[in-house]
Amino acid sequence: MAQIGSFALLLALVLSAYSFGAGLLALFGRDAVSARLGETARRAGIATFAAVVLAGFILVTAAFNDDFSMAYIYHHSNRELPAAYKFAVLWSGQEGSLLFWSLLLAGYGFVLRLRYKTDQRLFAYASVIIASVQVFFLLILNFAAHPFAIMQGSLPQDGTGLNPLLQYPEMVIHPPMLYLGYVGFTIPFAFALGALIMKYPGEKWIQITRRWTMVTWCFLTVGVFLGAHWAYAVLGWGGYWGWDPVENASLMPWLTGTAFLHSVMMQEKRGMLKVWNMALIFATFLLSMLGTFLTRSGVISSVHAFAQSSIGTWFLVFIALTVAVCTFFLVKNLPHLKSEHKLESLVSRESSFLFNNLLLLVVCFTILWGTFFPILSEWVQGHKVTVGPPFFNRVAVPVALLLLLLTAVGPLLAWRKTSIESLKRNFLFPAIGSVAVGAMMIVFGVKPWEDPSYFYAVMAAVLSALVIFTVISEFLRGGRVIAGKTNQNIFGAMLQLCRRNTRRYGGYVVHFGVALVVIGILGTPFNKEVEKEMAFGDKINIGPYTLVCQSYTQDDNPNYGNEWAIINVFRGGKQITTMYPERRFYKASGQPQTLPRIYPSFREDLFLVTDVYLVYEGKNETTGRPIIKAHLNPLVPWIWIGLIIMVFGTVVALIPSTVPVTVAATNPVRTPAHVGAGD
Amino acid sequence: MLEQVTDMKLSNYSATFTRRLLQALILTAAVFLFMGAGPNDEARFKDLGHRMMCTCGCGQVLLECNHVGCQSSDKMRNQLLSALDKGDNDDLILQGFVQEYGPTVIAAPTATGFNKVAWIMPFVALALGIAFVVYVVRAWKSRPAPALADGIVIPPGNELDQLRAQARKETDL
Numbered sequence: 001m002a003q004i005g006s007f008a009l010l011l012a013l014v015l016s017a018y019s020f021g022a023g024l025l026a027l028f029g030r031d032a033v034s035a036r037l038g039e040t041a042r043r044a045g046i047a048t049f050a051a052v053v054l055a056g057f058i059l060v061t062a063a064f065n066d067d068f069s070m071a072y073i074y075h076h077s078n079r080e081l082p083a084a085y086k087f088a089v090l091w092s093g094q095e096g097s098l099l100f101w102s103l104l105l106a107g108y109g110f111v112l113r114l115r116y117k118t119d120q121r122l123f124a125y126a127s128v129i130i131a132s133v134q135v136f137f138l139l140i141l142n143f144a145a146h147p148f149a150i151m152q153g154s155l156p157q158d159g160t161g162l163n164p165l166l167q168y169p170e171m172v173i174h175p176p177m178l179y180l181g182y183v184g185f186t187i188p189f190a191f192a193l194g195a196l197i198m199k200y201p202g203e204k205w206i207q208i209t210r211r212w213t214m215v216t217w218c219f220l221t222v223g224v225f226l227g228a229h230w231a232y233a234v235l236g237w238g239g240y241w242g243w244d245p246v247e248n249a250s251l252m253p254w255l256t257g258t259a260f261l262h263s264v265m266m267q268e269k270r271g272m273l274k275v276w277n278m279a280l281i282f283a284t285f286l287l288s289m290l291g292t293f294l295t296r297s298g299v300i301s302s303v304h305a306f307a308q309s310s311i312g313t314w315f316l317v318f319i320a321l322t323v324a325v326c327t328f329f330l331v332k333n334l335p336h337l338k339s340e341h342k343l344e345s346l347v348s349r350e351s352s353f354l355f356n357n358l359l360l361l362v363v364c365f366t367i368l369w370g371t372f373f374p375i376l377s378e379w380v381q382g383h384k385v386t387v388g389p390p391f392f393n394r395v396a397v398p399v400a401l402l403l404l405l406l407t408a409v410g411p412l413l414a415w416r417k418t419s420i421e422s423l424k425r426n427f428l429f430p431a432i433g434s435v436a437v438g439a440m441m442i443v444f445g446v447k448p449w450e451d452p453s454y455f456y457a458v459m460a461a462v463l464s465a466l467v468i469f470t471v472i473s474e475f476l477r478g479g480r481v482i483a484g485k486t487n488q489n490i491f492g493a494m495l496q497l498c499r500r501n502t503r504r505y506g507g508y509v510v511h512f513g514v515a516l517v518v519i520g521i522l523g524t525p526f527n528k529e530v531e532k533e534m535a536f537g538d539k540i541n542i543g544p545y546t547l548v549c550q551s552y553t554q555d556d557n558p559n560y561g562n563e564w565a566i567i568n569v570f571r572g573g574k575q576i577t578t579m580y581p582e583r584r585f586y587k588a589s590g591q592p593q594t595l596p597r598i599y600p601s602f603r604e605d606l607f608l609v610t611d612v613y614l615v616y617e618g619k620n621e622t623t624g625r626p627i628i629k630a631h632l633n634p635l636v637p638w639i640w641i642g643l644i645i646m647v648f649g650t651v652v653a654l655i656p657s658t659v660p661v662t663v664a665a666t667n668p669v670r671t672p673a674h675v676g677a678g679d
Numbered sequence: 680m681l682e683q684v685t686d687m688k689l690s691n692y693s694a695t696f697t698r699r700l701l702q703a704l705i706l707t708a709a710v711f712l713f714m715g716a717g718p719n720d721e722a723r724f725k726d727l728g729h730r731m732m733c734t735c736g737c738g739q740v741l742l743e744c745n746h747v748g749c750q751s752s753d754k755m756r757n758q759l760l761s762a763l764d765k766g767d768n769d770d771l772i773l774q775g776f777v778q779e780y781g782p783t784v785i786a787a788p789t790a791t792g793f794n795k796v797a798w799i800m801p802f803v804a805l806a807l808g809i810a811f812v813v814y815v816v817r818a819w820k821s822r823p824a825p826a827l828a829d830g831i832v833i834p835p836g837n838e839l840d841q842l843r844a845q846a847r848k849e850t851d852l
Contacts, residue, residue: 237743244738272819343819351816358808366801373788373797380793386732387797388786389740395801 002070005058005148012051012102013138019044020131027124038124042113045127048134049110056103059096059147063089068156071149072096078161078588080558084172085162091175092166094311095147100175101292102137104183109134112187122205125194126187133186136318144311161588164560168234174226178250181220182288185253187212188260189285192278196329199336203268206277210264211654217257218650224250225643236594236615238529238631240639243392248367249291255367256284259360262353269415270350274337275330276357282326287364289319294371345417352410359403366396401459404518407511408434408466411474426477430469437465453525460522467515471508478505499658506653513649516642523610523635531629533620534565543632545612546570550578552626560584565616565626571604581616581628600637610634720763727759727769731776732786740786755780 019041026038059072063086068074076093077086091097109130116123141147188209195205227250232240241247260280266272293315343350370387377385412418412426441458442448448455479494486493498505530542534549541547552565564582568575582595599612613631620627725742733744735751741759744752755776762772776784788794 235739237739239743242739242743339819343816343822346816346820354812354815358805358812362801362805362808365804369800369804370797374783377788377793377797383781384783385788385794385797386783386786387788388732390730390787391797394787395798399801399805 001058001062001065001067002148002150005055005062006146008051008055008058009099009138009141009146009148012048012055012106013135013142015044015048015051016131016134016138019048020128020135023124023128023131027128041131042116042124042127045109045113045131045134048131049106052099052103052106052138055147056090056099059099060087060090063087066159068159069151070147071151072147074151074156074159076159076162078159078559080588081159081162081167082559084169085167088166088172088175089162091179092162092171095141095145095149097175097179098137098141098145098311099147100179101183102134102141104176104179105130105134105137105186108184108187112190118208119204121198122191122194122200122208125198126190129190129193130186133190136314140311140314144314159588161586164584164586164589164591164593165234167559167586167593168230170226170230170233174223174230177219177226178223181216181223182250182253182291184212184216184219185257185281185284185288187216188281192281193326193329196278196333196336199333203271206264206268213257213261213264214650214654217254217261218647220250220254220257221646221650222643224254225640229640232636233596233598234593236596238527238596238613238615238629238633239524240636243367243370243389245371246291246295248371249287249294252364252367253284253287253291255360255364256280256287259357259364260284262360263357266350266353272339272343272350273353274339275334278330278337280357282322282330286319286322287368289315289322293319347413347418347420347423349410349413349415349418352406352413356403356406356410359399359406363396363399363403366399367392370395397456401456401463404460404463404467404515407514408463408470411470411508411511426470426473429473430466433469434462434466438462451525457522457525460518464515464518464522467511471512471515474508475505498652499655502655502657503653506649506651506655509649509652510646511649513642513644513646516638516645518642520635520637520639520642523633526634528632529629531617531627533623533625533627534567535623535625540628540630542612542630543610544571545632547579547612547614547628547630549626549628558587560586563616563619563626565614565628567614567628569599569612571601576601576604579612579614581614581626583616583618602637608634609637611636723769724759724763727763727772728756730773730786731755731759731784734780734784 021041022037022044023041026034026041028034029037059070062070062073063077064083066073066077066079072093072095073089076089076096081089085092089096091100109127112123112130113127116127191205191209191212194200224247227247228240231242231247232238260277263273263280264277267274267277293312345351370391373387374384377383408430409427412423414422438458438461441461446454446458448458475494475497476490478497479490482488482497483490483493486496488496528542530540532538532540534540534552536549536551538549539546546569548568548570550566550568552563554561554563556562562582562584564580567579567581569577569579577599579597579599581597584593584595585591586593594615594617596613596615598614601610601612611631611633613633615629615631617627617629619625728742729740731741733739733741733749733752733755735744735749737744737749741752741755758776758779759772762775767775773785788797790798
């Protein structure tokens with residue numbers, strides 16, 4: 001098995017190297033021979049996919065067959081590991097996850113090479129660039145982090161098992177989502193670099209890559225949020241985001257990718273920001289690589305860095321090479337990227353995109369700076385310092401609030417120029433509504449003058465409400481126009497509106513989801529927690545809830561032994577649920593793991609939903625009683641609902657618009673000026 | 680003439696009012712940001728516990744470490760409680776922890792020496808970014824309009840605004 005896997009990896013390397021070399025040669029010529037050479041390069045790229053799939057299949061099969069002759073399987077699996085986690089072995093360790101990276105890239109490349117007829121020349125360039133990235137990963141897999149390495153000495157009877165932190169259902173979907181996002185940005189990067197090298201005329205390359213970029217962004221979004229949910233549901237500290245270096249690494253390409261998705265509209269609509277968009281997509285790809293480097297190199301300690309080794313040098317060299325190539329072509333072909341249009345007004349959609357990009361990049365820079373400052377400090381001061389949550393919360397949160405303000409205001413601005421009257425008209429209802437939300441918070445006892453975190457919470461609530469009311473008013477405004485012209489009801493009209501311009505209204509839905517996510521986050525300053533050793537019948541009072549320990553017990557299965565408590569949850573004297581916070585001891589690895597239990601109070605508080613979050617902290621060895629930590633985390637479920645809405649909005653934006661807007665003009669406009677909010 | 684003067688006065692008044700309003704808002708925000716109720720021991724425990732990291736290697740803030748069987752966090756929490764009981768001030772407590780566990784025990788860079796750079800740089804980036812965007816906007820605004828095809832004439836200011844308003848009204852979706 002291992003030999004076949006090794007052969008498949010070597011074959012994949014040869015094929016991708018051929019795809020790169022032959023493809024590159026073919027780009028220099030325009031005769032029939034070059035065309036045939038290019039075609040062989042394309043087919044070699046497709047064949048690479050088959051070879052990498054074979055390697056991946058062999059690794060997963062080895063995990064299912066408990067083939068502990070392979071070092072990777074020995075270190076990341078054991079006989080009693082449930083089947084789903086045996087499948088997840090593919091991305092549970094260093095070598096496997098690099099193979100998974102390569103597999104996904106080969107998959108993306110496979111689809112791209114099949115669709116080459118859209119624009120053969122541009123696709124040929126993109127294919128060569130993808131092949132070069134593929135060669136890099138396959139070189140590491142073959143020579144630095146081989147997943148099919150054989151165990152030395154006698155054959156072990158069982159493996160050391162999977163890290164307990166990874167034995168959670170979300171681990172089966174979180175890494176693939178994150179990797180689909182990381183790897184996926186290679187595609188728009190390849191198209192952008194290809195378009196730059198060949199001086200591609202016009203903006204068609206952006207239209208070609210738009211879907212790739214949005215799908216990739218969606219995967220990355222889901223990956224980042226699933227990671228946060230995994231931290232919330234597994235790490236057991238009651239939070240979902242700890243500004244850990246690896247969390248930061250996933251957020252950085254998301255921020256630049258989001259900036260790209262916005263600013264690229266300026267290039268499509270107005271032919272502006274061509275250099276900027278190139279730089280943004282290059283940065284997004286490089287930050288994706290940096291994320292992988294951070295996770296894999298061990299250069300920065302992190303709770304998420306499940307695999308560490310010396311392959312960091314490989315990544316550094318690759319990142320440096322990529323920066324050099326991108327910079328060279330960006331400088332060389334700068335005249336080709338000259339903007340065509342002028343800016344007419346500061347109060348316009350264009351300006352809002354500029355400021356949106358600025359703020360997204362400042363947040364990204366802050367995170368990058370904070371993540372690497374410990375290393376810089378060691379160089380300069382001779383000792384490391386910690387850059388943890390207090391730093392990021394104080395620096396990034398105010399900038400993020402400004403960004404939220406732009407999210408609300410931006411959609412109300414028209415391209416080119418917005419009149420103050422229309423801004424007033426469109427802004428009045430959302431502004432009044434959002435101020436009312438802030439006033440209500442103060443009336444209900446939130447005192448922003450008592451603590452900066454309360455101040456931020458009120459500001460976040462006001463701005464989120466502003467975003468939500470803006471989105472609603474935009475739907476209503478458009479819906480009313482269509483309803484008036486077609487005699488439909490307002491909901492049917494809004495649906496039709498959405499179908500007519502899916503990209504614009506899908507984007508609004510994404511903004512709505514973002515506002516819900518922020519609402520979920522703003523509950524943090526109001527979190528409560530109580531820790532107590534609990535005997536039978538003991539109570540914990542937290543917020544409106546009373547937690548009563550009914551019993552505590554233990555169990556055993558082939559994979560782990562566990563202890564858990566049975567806690568009845570009461571509210572207003574009525575039992576609403578029973579929760580089972582648990583602690584496990586994994587046999588193969590000998591490692592313990594807490595498993596919190598979460599009860600979101602949707603039935604009791606629909607809008608002010610609160611998570612009752614219980615952690616089995618351990619057992620008092622003297623009394624034998626469990627120590628339970630109870631958290632009350634208000635509004636957190638809105639984060640996950642917000643994510644679902646963001647994904648829904650992205651899917652809407654991906655659906656092609658049905659009919660162009662046609663409105664009969666009573667007094668036709670004499671000049672062909674394009675005005676209106678657009679998308 | 681009188682109308683023009685009145686308009687100018689109104690316009691000046693409006694600008695001053697806006698400036699004053701902005702100043703008041705910034706001042707209010709600053710007051711909210713830097714104001715704080717006098718913390719009691721429990722609040723100080725929470726505050727200080729969130730300004731330090733657990734040293735067990737979990738990478739979590741001290742009060743958020745729930746590492747199973749963590750030897751460090753329990754010991755550190757007890758140390759923090761006894762320091763508060765002794766009546767030490769915040770700086771002294773943090774200094775004591777730094778002496779025992781090293782500078783990495785503090786969860787964020789201090790505002791001293793080279794560590795100041797950590798705090799300053801993001802704001803420098805923001806300021807430079809704003810300056811750059813303002814420069815770009817000015818440059819783009821002063822750029823000449825692209826040449827038009829023969830026969831197309833752009834109508835003057837007011838007329839163009841009217842046409843825009845009409846187009847917006849007719850494509851109001």
